[in-house]
Amino acid sequence: MSRYWSAVTHGLTPYVPGEQPGIDNLVKLNTNENPYGPSPRALAAIRAAIGDGLRLYPDPDAGALKAALAARHGTTPAHIFVGNGSDEVLAHAFLGLLKHDLPLWMPNITYSFYPVYCNLYGIAFRRIPLADGFVLRAGDYLPRNGERAGAIVIPNPNAPTGRLLPRADIERIAAANPDAVVLIDEAYIDFANDDASAVALIDRHPNLLVVQTFSKSRALAGLRIGFALGHPDLIAGLERIKNSFNSYPLDRLALAGAIAAVEDEDWFRESRRKVITTRAALTAHLQALGFIVPPSAANFVFACHPRCDGGEIAAALRERAIVVRHFKAPEIEQYLRITIGTDAQSAALVAALREILQTARTGTGTERE
Ligand code: PMP
Numbered sequence: 001m002s003r004y005w006s007a008v009t010h011g012l013t014p015y016v017p018g019e020q021p022g023i024d025n026l027v028k029l030n031t032n033e034n035p036y037g038p039s040p041r042a043l044a045a046i047r048a049a050i051g052d053g054l055r056l057y058p059d060p061d062a063g064a065l066k067a068a069l070a071a072r073h074g075t076t077p078a079h080i081f082v083g084n085g086s087d088e089v090l091a092h093a094f095l096g097l098l099k100h101d102l103p104l105w106m107p108n109i110t111y112s113f114y115p116v117y118c119n120l121y122g123i124a125f126r127r128i129p130l131a132d133g134f135v136l137r138a139g140d141y142l143p144r145n146g147e148r149a150g151a152i153v154i155p156n157p158n159a160p161t162g163r164l165l166p167r168a169d170i171e172r173i174a175a176a177n178p179d180a181v182v183l184i185d186e187a188y189i190d191f192a193n194d195d196a197s198a199v200a201l202i203d204r205h206p207n208l209l210v211v212q213t214f215s216k217s218r219a220l221a222g223l224r225i226g227f228a229l230g231h232p233d234l235i236a237g238l239e240r241i242k243n244s245f246n247s248y249p250l251d252r253l254a255l256a257g258a259i260a261a262v263e264d265e266d267w268f269r270e271s272r273r274k275v276i277t278t279r280a281a282l283t284a285h286l287q288a289l290g291f292i293v294p295p296s297a298a299n300f301v302f303a304c305h306p307r308c309d310g311g312e313i314a315a316a317l318r319e320r321a322i323v324v325r326h327f328k329a330p331e332i333e334q335y336l337r338i339t340i341g342t343d344a345q346s347a348a349l350v351a352a353l354r355e356i357l358q359t360a361r362t363g364t365g366t367e368r369e
Helices: 040-051 063-073 086-100 113-121 165-177 232-242 252-263 264-287 310-319 345-361
Strands: 026-029 080-085 102-105 125-128 149-156 179-187 208-213 228-229 300-304 322-324 333-337
Touching: 026 333, 026 345, 063 080, 063 228, 063 252, 080 232, 086 113, 086 149, 086 208, 086 228, 086 232, 086 322, 102 113, 113 125, 149 165, 165 179, 165 232, 208 252, 232 310, 252 264, 264 300, 264 345, 300 345, 310 333, 310 345, 322 333, 322 345
Parallel strands: 026 322, 102 125, 102 149, 149 179, 179 208
Antiparallel strands: 080 228, 208 228, 300 333
16 A cells, blocks of 8 residues: 555556465466477577567567468458467457446456456456356357347356357357457367367457467467457457557567467477376366366366365365465355376376375365365
């Protein structure tokens, strides 16, 4: 608190990112980073870009990156916006496209940054409850009883649940809300099946904006690159916000690394395949330990144990130098969000959980009843 703060600053409740603890030999499964690292070609391109020097500003329009992304996604650079992480792309979209008189609709359990942007920009919003098993019902996002959304934001797969909404449902929501922007946050879509992405729909639905990131499937969380795909009019709106905020959100190293990463399709496919394989194995192991694990299409699973308290399991894992994410929100406080790491990290996690559950059974306090 300071008397020098503006009223806006006083009114903020900032987002709290997952921690980056400085513990040695940590099994870090709390922020959905990719254990396999970025394409070696991306790292080489970054080194080369350093060699070229950083004296000059980067390209403010990121033309070469947009061209590479357009080629990868079968569209044109006019359909693409890039930003400093998808968080920045989302922030610009909230202000530039989702802020209207009617409330923004979002699921009640979802990426917890969305309400923070709403608070920052003064956007009214409504949380639409998920059905049992964290299922999102498309029918809940259609205008009804004279009520309609000012805009809609849905992460797909949803975070932190990992559940995937079929593309046909997204199309239904976009078609039923032609006057509202429907933003699909696809931070984790590359870990779903190949035809899950809504990018294929942007030519048919001028109100559909799809946001993706290099942080997860391309293992470049540290470089901060996100992008949006949509009708050129939506993109032009985002550019207006960006050019009223920061002309150079992507630096020369980020641009060089991102272009090389997009072009290394083989690395991308292999890294994604490994994560998906480990996800299936980990899900089976967790279920064998008695965990409830809704099907995940992301690089994490969301798991809860019917007999043991989520917060206490997270604390017990931490004592064993394994960190997972635990949210204190009432509907999900029994759940742990566990990033898919390497097979060795999975094995360490499963061994630790087995031990923790064993201790709980012999009665040292983790038991829920
Ligand atoms: N969307 C969702 C649903 C996320 O979980 C995250 C990661 N916290 C992001 C967007 C932001 O990712 P980044 O800014 O690293 O692109």
